[in-house]
Amino acid sequence: MASNRKKSYIEKLIEKGENQHLDFKFAVNDSRKIARSMVAFANTDGGRLLIGVKDNGVIAGVKTVEEFHMVETAAHIFSRPPIPFRSIEWNMGGKMILEIIISKGRHRPYYAQDEHGQWTAWLRQSDRDIKAPKILTEYWTRKSSGEITTLSYGPFEKFFLQMLEKQGLVSLESFRRLMGISRNQANEIALQFMLMDIIAIRFENDKPFFFLKQGSTLF
Numbered sequence: 001m002a003s004n005r006k007k008s009y010i011e012k013l014i015e016k017g018e019n020q021h022l023d024f025k026f027a028v029n030d031s032r033k034i035a036r037s038m039v040a041f042a043n044t045d046g047g048r049l050l051i052g053v054k055d056n057g058v059i060a061g062v063k064t065v066e067e068f069h070m071v072e073t074a075a076h077i078f079s080r081p082p083i084p085f086r087s088i089e090w091n092m093g094g095k096m097i098l099e100i101i102i103s104k105g106r107h108r109p110y111y112a113q114d115e116h117g118q119w120t121a122w123l124r125q126s127d128r129d130i131k132a133p134k135i136l137t138e139y140w141t142r143k144s145s146g147e148i149t150t151l152s153y154g155p156f157e158k159f160f161l162q163m164l165e166k167q168g169l170v171s172l173e174s175f176r177r178l179m180g181i182s183r184n185q186a187n188e189i190a191l192q193f194m195l196m197d198i199i200a201i202r203f204e205n206d207k208p209f210f211f212l213k214q215g216s217t218l219f
Contacts, residue, residue, distance in 0.1 A: 017057065023050070051099075052064075060095065080113070121136075135194075135208070159175075
């Protein structure tokens with residue numbers, strides 16, 4: 001006989017599976033790895049960690065007090081700047097789940113420290129965490145600084161916009177090779193257009209591509 005019991009909030013979340021805004025964690029064995037997940041959410045659109053849930057959605061349960069301390073360490077010691085979060089404990093038939101809620105960060109870029117002491121910015125893409133490209137971290141840093149952006153509109157800049165108009169999505173590497181310019185020069189051209197809100201970045205197979213924002217115009 002089919003059950004008429006309504007699914008709980010947590011059951012509905014789990015049913016969605018891991019996605020852009022949701023990640024399952026069986027347990028927290030390494031605060032650095034959790035820091036990476038938290039940084040990825042903070043650098044993107046925010047999200048939730050469900051600790052005590054296996055990758056396949058099976059509820060395993062955890063000792064929430066211990067897990068909370070590991071998450072706190074991840075957020076304040078292994079994340080830079082520290083990441084604010086909220087936590088909620090859920091009792092699912094005697095098995096405890098810790099829900100960690102991370103909002104979109106107000107001070108991007110955020111970085112996570114790995115076991116070698118290196119600091120890396122991460123992004124959430126679909127159900128995975130990927131490294132943020134340098135141009136994006138530079139964009140966040142310059143935008144938050146409030147510095148005035150000036151653009152020297154020469155032949156390289158004009159060609160880049162023409163590529164975007166014709167192709168829709170353009171990689172920085174393809175633009176650089178066609179124009180025979182350095183990566184740093186291509187990076188700076190794209191960065192200036194981003195800061196002027198003319199182009200934006202999106203990812204295809206974890207690789208960054210640029211596109212013209214709707215209604216964008218240089219003049």
